[in-house]
Amino acid sequence: AQTVTQSQPEMSVQEAETVTLSCTYDTSESDYYLFWYKQPPSRQMILVIRQEAYKQQNATENRFSVNFQKAAKSFSLKISDSQLGDAAMYFCAYRSSAYSGAGSYQLTFGKGTKLSVIP
């Protein structure tokens, strides 16, 4: 079974600075998807960024980018020019790409990292 580990329960960053959130995972599969979701106090789960394992290029979305190290099974999220609105819980998630019915869509989540942004 796949596992996702976020080793930083809490992080803080100064506004306008850069912060990196860590995520490691364990899988025996070669093809899969990785996601970062953001959950602000409103509790809405918002997709931040996704990465397909077969792509070597790291995904980027505006101020958000990932450092995907497939051999090391590492998937960190970098937030540049941090803003007050970035304060939230961040969850790393894994999904198999192998189609095997409904279970193949199942997301495995890490325990989350609470990010605080200091004005």
Next chain:
Amino acid sequence: SAVISQKPSRDICQRGTSLTIQCQVDSQVTMMFWYRQQPGQSLTLIATANQGSEATYESGFVIDKFPISRPNLTFSTLTVSNMSPEDSSIYLCSVVGARSTDTQYFGPGTRLTVL
């Protein structure tokens, strides 16, 4: 991405009662799921809501406690039955769209408090 709404957004219930949560999507979607997020915890998948058939439950979740319906491709309900304080959680609906089958999008969640 699909627009997903949930009703109610929050509720406070007495133990022993049941609550039905609705999830509505603005477009037809391939898959619908229900998750539970206990206080301060990550998300745990309860079940996959199958259109026109019984839901597929994950280990530790049973139909008698969490009956689920999905009458069509845009709507599903989750009932939390015979509630106890341990059921106090956020319940989230998520979908995999017809166009993009590799990403799950989540509804706004329902915050349930059981007294």
